[in-house]
Amino acid sequence: MRDCLNHRAGFDRVLMTVAATFLTVSATSALAQDQARSSAAELAIEAAIPRPEPANVPPPTAADIKLDTTATVPEPAKDSVKAETAPAPTKVESKPADVAATPPATMPAATTPAADAPKADTAAAPATPAAPAAAAATPAEPPKDVAKEPASEPVKAASNVPAADQPVADKIKDALGAKTSRYFDRKSERAAVEKFYGGREFAPVWTQGGSLTASAKGVIARLKDAASEGLNPTDYPVPDFAAATSPDALAEAELKLTASMLDYARQAQSGRMHYSQVSADILYPEHPTDPNDVLAKVTTAKDASAALDGYNPPHKLYKELKAKLAQLRGQGEGPVIEIADGPALKYTPAKGKKQPEVVVEDPRVPQLRTKLGIAENPNDTHYDATVAEAVRKFQDGAEMKATGILDDKTVKALNSPKRDKQIDTVLVNMERWRWLPRDLGTPTLGDAYVILNIPDFTLKVMQRGQQVWTTRVVTGKPGSHATPMLTETMKYITVNPTWNVPPSIVYNEYLPALQQDPTVLQRMGLRLEQNRDGSVHISQPPGEANALGRIRFNFPNKFLVYQHDTPDKHLFARDERAFSHGCMRVQYPDQYASVLLNIALPNEKYTPERVRSMYGTSEVDLKFPTPIPVNITYQTAFVDDGGKLQFRKDIYGRDAAMISLMKGRGKDLENMVARAQPSYARPATTLPSGVAFANNGGSSGPSFFERLFGPPTPPPAPVGRRPQRVFTR
Template structure:
């Protein structure tokens, strides 16, 4: 009896000394601490420079700023909750401490903060005792509350059972080296453009029951983190129904096997990130911005002020000269012709016709985005890189919609590039990946259902000759559907050549008779398809890369242009990736920022700044817009079938009757 009393007394004393000063096992200050604030994206305060604008350069910095992502990283490196009791609520997320978030994962330090103290803690329960508690938790189906995602829970239950419920992260009375490295990595999730607060680290304190639960909690956090590293925090279709790369994350069991067996878990977790050079370059830029950006974001920026006309004086002129690299006399405050010309050039790159007036809009273009805005933009782009296929292909075409460019890549080298025209904001170019299967010379244009519904039929009410004037024909296709078709020719909307990569959005790359549009810097003019500035050369390049033997060059293709349709079926079928890169690192290693043309960056920030973030990585139901589009197509087919049946001699008579 005495031995039992001494054992009980010793246990109570051990638990008492394990608590922080002034706290008890049920202390509200510890047990019910509020969770860290969610990562907050900022809002854009000005229009970002569109394509061909001056490359954004980082300004000299003196102090590391506090950004929401840095704050989240601090929170993950924070104090660990006090010991739990079996009846206590789950441990709260760590409280913040003033520690900077490094750009790369650093090895744990033995003398820096409570997290590191926890990493080296010696537990009061044996591995066998923890194993028994894991069995009890599984038998009582208490994993449901510890692994809220069903797929994760089923995988974890099977994984623990297969190892006879031995803990994954605990061995010989302490955390395994693998667990310590994983916890350190979770605290540095901000370097991956993720939020550490979404992957809470358990306290690993208390008795066998608490330690068993914490082993499961760390498993849950790592599954969540690994999935976000690989496929992102947001299901693409939550951003827009026009975004779908068809990528699905691996099964949780695959993650568990790789993580539990990893000899270098940090390297294993890093391998879940996209392997693409574009992603890695942005990650480096993100680290540099977070480490080097000035605490005062207005340092070196031109302040707003009254509009300045050419020839007027203004105290901002010296700073403006320095910013634009325009020489002038010391102390001269005159907004002279040289400065006016420089400001006009900046506006021209934004596709704005400059009048020489220095107003707040011109100042915003000259300044470019603030460091915090660049951080948000980079993070949104790193998220979108996670949506792309891991294997882009040995040879592929990459379209950057907001950059209005296309490049052809072979063996990781850019072999050709050109300008494109992208979709308007109201008719955006979708983001997807597909294989280029055919190149058609002198193609027919099958008018999309949306254009029939939204443009042709309403225009016909005002202009009964529109079908005839455009050379449109109503005919039945090989699939049995009725189509409105524009036959090959110089006036064809697709021009002389078309590049097919079948996809559910029914978009493609093609020539255009409207060459004048390529003179614009902001080239968002299409209904969603992409018009290529030099389609003949593009055809030569793609045929040479995707076909064996001699293939037509540009001169041969030009000679073929006319009214006779010819189709080349590609043997290699290179992939085409339609991307939305509002931030990228160019060939010279400079960070380039583009306009958020379709608001996708803002949409990502909105999701992550709302309750929707809790379910953001789960795809939403079929979008109502997509259902409406299908309904429109069916409605058009009914109309066009009546045209075919009742007015074969003159298809337009039906529309004439329809609109009378």
Template sequence: MPGAKPLSLRETQVKSMRLNGLLASTALGLALLTSQPGFAQQTDQQKVDAAVPVPDTTLPPPPTLKDVQPAPAAAEVKPAEPKQEAATPAAEPTKTEPVQNATAPAAEPPKSEPVQKAAVPAVETPKTDLPPKLNLSQPTVTADAALSDKLREMVTGKQLDRVGLRKAERTGVESFYAARNYAPIWIGSDAAAARAASAIGYLNNAEAVGLESSDYPTPDFKAATTPEAQAEAELRLTASALTFARQAQTGRIHFTRVSADIAFTPVAPDPADVLGKLAASDDAAKTLDSYNPPMPEFKALKAKLAELRNNDGQLAAKPEQKKPEQVRVPEGKLLRLGMKDDRVIALRKRLDVPGDKNNPVYDEDVRDAVKTFQETAEIGVDGNVGRNTLAALNGDQKGGENRASHNTIDTVLVNMERWRWYPRDLGNPHVVVNIPDYTLTLWNNGKPYWHSKIVVGKPNKATPLISAEMKFITVNPTWNVPPSIIENEYLPALREDPDALDRIGLKVEQRPDGTLRVYQPPGAANALGRIRFNFPNKFLVYQHDTPDKQLFARSERAYSHGCMRVQNPFTYAEKLLSLALPNENYSEARIEKMLGSNEININFPKPIWVHLTYQTAWVDQDGKLQLRKDIYGRDAKMISIMKGSEMKVADTAIDRPPNTSSKPVRVPVGMLNNGRGGGYRDSGPNFFDWLFNGGDQQEMRRGRGPNGPRADSSGRYYGSWR
């Protein structure tokens, strides 16, 4: 190099030594170097520095290092070095050489740090080529991550719509999986696989609880071999589990599709809560089953359903239930106490009357046996054998009130379905009205506490299905006539006879807002009798006494406008108050002393739930399946839905016209003069003119309506009316 200073002898020797080392193998060079006594005495750090072809910083002044360039070349001859570029900085000191001095190497040991770092990878490089254990575990980690990523994509994207979830359920799924970083609950571990198997097994047997397994399709996880297929299988099972939980709790058929006189407040389970319980459970089947109604009535029907299905729709006959052929009592005249008739012999055998079975005399033993039978059959109890009693004795009662109107399995299924509409906790105590059975039962501590016959609504004035809280009892009630009765029955009757309401003790008044009130003051003739049981509801129905006691002797008792008439209301009141106010010592005698002309309310400190049910099938205390007529056609409607195309959307509510039965009847203010029963005026247009003539004031002022003359001074109408 021009201008370069000639090398000293020592420098020449050093350079020659380094060049010769490069020509020899690395192992041989190291062996020769370490064999020198001086080298062997160096520290470990010095050995590392000497093993790497870098400038010898122990030599005299730096100017002698300027021409030491082989270090990079030494790094390049190592093919196994993964970080060859890291060795390059070792030559950098030649660039800063003008500012170094003779003491720099000793005073600045950190400057050798890059050289040490470059040497470490050279020692550890072989380990990066030998990772068999890490490589074997890598696919599992990749698969889990891929599944979570695919779940995230499907949950947050539109793909979630494909599994048939409702909006609230989609929201619940999104929040649930997001909270667990999109980790699956049905796949990925032994516990998840067991959970999935339990859920699938239960959903595939949904028929056992009165539902359809086809409504809850389950995936084949064995066939899902890709992250995408696994994610889709995960979400399909999740969707089926959520659909089952909702329908098990609120029903497959929404009550609005059955009738307008059914009203409940269904509460569907929270989707995220359902999934959380499933994820935390070691028994998914048990968790899913918990969404079915917990009432003993439902569980008893479930057992009977299994029995029916195992016996081709018939209940299994038990040996003790088999009875000898029933004796038939021949037709004939009325049988009563003191008569002598050969048919009495058949009657004694039919009722198994103690004593001489061949005695033809209708004595007191026979009469008492007939009374007991009449009470059991819920027909008129008089101890005589007339036409109705004879038909019941021979199993020929008209209408077959103790028989279901449909296939027994279908009847059980719709009754199980209706239990899903009711609150999970019926309350303690609580009252259950069974409309098709015409009975009322007060329950306490899980057992029947009191039982009574009732009269229910006519088929066209059906008693509604509701759950409501009884809050008080009214002694000496005033009957405020429901608006529907005013509009549909009393006003048409008044067209024929304006004095009709007055004769039956009803009063009419008009409020300042124009609405009409028709009411009957307290008294023995009051339509509500002497006592009323109040549980406020939008249908304005309640339970009450009645002056028409004769109706309780009939087997079918659908005669009211929707309210429930109780056979023994004072006993009912005593039983209710013994539970609601146990320290007040209410008795029938004490309540009867309250009778008079003023209303008296007895408030409950804690409401008692009342459930108006429609049980055409139930299991009695003896374990026998009882069946009743479908008097309102509720079963027929539900069976039709179950077996038709509507079933696909049957769990979705439909809009019903608002209930107008409680909407007050309104007439123009001033049309009614509050006075005697009808409340008429002697001159000028009156309420009945408005009612009968359709509000045509000009015609009324002329003394005529559109269909004939108006009422005369006596308040009576003449002429033809619609």
């Protein structure tokens, strides 16, 4: 019994010793957070014995510490294999001074070998593998000394930037943080640049170790060659990297080249000037560049020069103008042909039997044929109808009197191919190509589209890159009735259309005519209706004499213009055909309709005869399942099918306005010009007596928009034009 009590007392003393040892070690760890664990043995003991909540354990006193030399502890394992096969417990003696008298500051350091660590009396515990301090610590309370290690902090902020580029990266970061607007005017570009450089830890992209990268060389070459694209190289300055020897200078050169690259891409794609700067009757879909896309595309491309060049127009006619621009500047290949002076050459066509054709001969004619691009009979010395027509077209393009006679003035003009005016004309035409959509056609219809050239008075239907059909057209008169430049989609064709007279014609032409003759509208076959609000509507029912002819081609637009037939067929014989109120009259509308219908409805097999069979007195709408784009352009310089550079008269003054703007070099040319909404207030009108109304003055009827393009979705109100320029016939 006494032995049991003695053993029980000894066991209690062992437990107290273990508790005292645990508290001492815990206090030591708390006071020395920056030191590592003293030994693997202590870690094993600490991990094996649950920790009581500190708030519930009073600090130990000297009376609590009593030693029992009979206590044993297992031998600490030196590695994981030995821990699993630990030997039997051995008896270890400890002196009171080992625990009670040793202050916490003198506890063994983490570098003390585990075999040499002092061993306190404790209860036997299963052997555990040695583990790092962080792994032995409880998840809820990681060791504070590990958390504060400098090596565990994120120190890789500049690790991806080569050491040679780090000073430049630091300067780029400083510049973008404080002076971004100094290099980039546009908010979108500033945001894109900050995001781009931030994503690459502000490392330079154009230099590595102070030397130009391949991408930088490609971009610089493209910027210096901007003149070949009709752009001005001085608009895209290239910094002098050779003179940039300091991190500050390299960072500044880096950002300046990025700014020039973004300017080039933006202007190459959208133009140096916004079309609204030129006229209010121009409207094309906007297609601005995304600076994020430019930065990513150019800097990652295998050929940065080609990637940047990709922002120029892809159209065939643009590229042909580019080649001709090089020739005009003396950069093209081929001999320079000069026509010698001599007598005037004139071709006289036959007029009946009494006046035969007169064709003169001259040794200069073969040279003339070559210079004018006449491939037929290149060695023929006869100044015939073909040569005379080519001379007439040249004179017309050079804004000379188009007589077809080769006189001294014409010879002088022919011998001046590098005239500044011709170069300027090509430049503004290349600029206008930048306004047009990159894809002119509809992919699902074989890239089909309609393109109409106002100064050339021609319309072409294109599909799969080839001309399908062409015809002559009549366009608007210069001034207030100019045909607008636009891109829209043709949605349907109307056979036997009703002509709803535009308000501009109603109030500016027909109502004044009624004051002179109250019966004039009846004699013209027009219907006059008066609405309840006092406004009037004039229309012409379908028929052979209708002003729109038999067919109207509808592509709803804010200018309310369209293409249509006309009873005035004689105007198509004119060389210059600007006679309408803005709409475009087509010479062969039945053929035009069948071509478009066969593109939109290939299974219907439309022919001109089938279209004509629909002529009558009732409107018939033929809708396209997929609309066909219509592009109305203004090409005063273009390359014809024979490869000859053609010039046309600037009938609307568009060239002159653009040349003036470009030479003025205003900084805000890219900004859109706001146009005031035109007023549609009807002028006060008192109709004379004797005027007959078709509806007795009581109809409220459909609106003008509904009459013109049909319900239920009328086109939006016109913007930026005076009323007389909007409503055209």
